[in-house]
Amino acid sequence: MTLTNSFIILxxxxxxxxxxFYFFQHFFFFRPELLPHEFTYKYPFDxxxxxxxxxxGGRINAIYFRVPNSRGVIYYLKGNSRSIKGWGKFAxxxxxxxxxFFMMDYRGFGKSRGKRTEPILYNDAQTLYRWLAKQYxxxxxxxxxRSMGSxxxxxxxxxxxxxxxxxxxxxxxxxHQIRRYGFILPLRWLLRYQIRTxxxxxxxxxxIFLIHGTKDRLIPFEHSERLQQIQPELAHLLPIEGGGHxxxxxxxxxxxxxxxxxxxxxxxxxxxxx
Numbered sequence: 001m002t003l004t005n006s007f008i009i010l011x012x013x014x015x016x017x018x019x020x021f022y023f024f025q026h027f028f029f030f031r032p033e034l035l036p037h038e039f040t041y042k043y044p045f046d047x048x049x050x051x052x053x054x055x056x057g058g059r060i061n062a063i064y065f066r067v068p069n070s071r072g073v074i075y076y077l078k079g080n081s082r083s084i085k086g087w088g089k090f091a092x093x094x095x096x097x098x099x100x101f102f103m104m105d106y107r108g109f110g111k112s113r114g115k116r117t118e119p120i121l122y123n124d125a126q127t128l129y130r131w132l133a134k135q136y137x138x139x140x141x142x143x144x145x146r147s148m149g150s151x152x153x154x155x156x157x158x159x160x161x162x163x164x165x166x167x168x169x170x171x172x173x174x175x176h177q178i179r180r181y182g183f184i185l186p187l188r189w190l191l192r193y194q195i196r197t198x199x200x201x202x203x204x205x206x207x208i209f210l211i212h213g214t215k216d217r218l219i220p221f222e223h224s225e226r227l228q229q230i231q232p233e234l235a236h237l238l239p240i241e242g243g244g245h246x247x248x249x250x251x252x253x254x255x256x257x258x259x260x261x262x263x264x265x266x267x268x269x270x271x272x273x274x
Contacts, residue, residue: 026116030080030108030109031080032106032110033081033082033109035085035110039111041063041085043089044092045092046065047063047065047066048063049061049063050062051111052104052131056115056120058107058112058114058115059112060112060127062102062103063084063088064101065088065095065100065101065102067098067099070098071099071140071262072100072140072141073099073100073101073102073136073141073142074142075132075141075153076090077104077145077146077149077153077156078106078146078148078149079148082109083109084104090103093255093258094144094262097258097259099262104124106124107124117192118193121152122152122156125153125155129141133160138160139162139163141162142162142165142166142262143156144165145165145167145170146168147168147219148174150167150169153165154167154197154201154204155195157206157208158200163206164207164261165204167209167210167227168211170197171219172226173196173197173198174196175188175194175195178191197227198230201230202231204231208235208236209236209257210224210235211240212238212239213244213247213248216245218245224237238257240253240257
């Protein structure tokens with residue numbers, strides 16, 4: 001086999017990899033759990049199931065936990081796996097602090113249906129934020145973004161004025177995260193989800209809290225450090241020493257951070273230092 005033929009074969013393989021990545025990246029980035037429409041959620045707390053019909057024909061399914069005399073609501077934007085059936089367990093960390101809790105499934109997850117693209121993810125999240133803003137004052141809405149949901153949460157916070165933004169294991173941008181693994185691919189042309197958290201950060205005017213494990217191998221702690229440097233006066237970086245990507249609730253520090261954040265400790269501390 002000549003050198004030229006070898007090059008042609010390698011180039012053909014490279015092009016094939018690019019094509020496969022472009023058309024099948026949804027399978028790499030999203031690991032949804034589909035649920036039938038008649039599925040019944042079961043949680044140890046009182047809740048309501050909500051369904052939102054979108055203008056383009058899509059459908060968004062959500063769960064809504066309410067507590068007596070709530071201090072506001074947590075708008076929780078989840079990660080890229082499973083459905084709210086399993087993610088609903090995290091409501092306890094927030095209802096125990098006196099907040100209502102609202103979580104949706106992205107399209108193609110759980111009972112939510114319809115085409116999913118980056119702009120549609122933002123539009124759906126913003127539509128539900130506007131619905132929440134009719135139930136609460138904006139200074140009673142806390143946006144919480146976990147992993148994949150952190151970039152979407154930052155986008156919504158940049159468009160609105162919530163009480164605060166909490167990001168759990170966020171990425172500097174989805175593009176920078178995927179580049180760690182697909183650096184040999186022309187990602188700027190192939191990647192359908194850029195999710196530029198770093199750009200959204202510059203437009204956020206609400207207090208920001210970054211909770212990140214220092215031993216996170218999926219999304220390194222460095223991503224939160226870089227985000228904090230964009231908004232050093234607004235963003236608080238709260239490390240969990242030894243924490244990974246999926247085990248932060250196993251650490252007492254995580255629950256203490258949430259308690260302090262939701263009870264205004266960091267905001268008061270910042271105000272006292274001015």
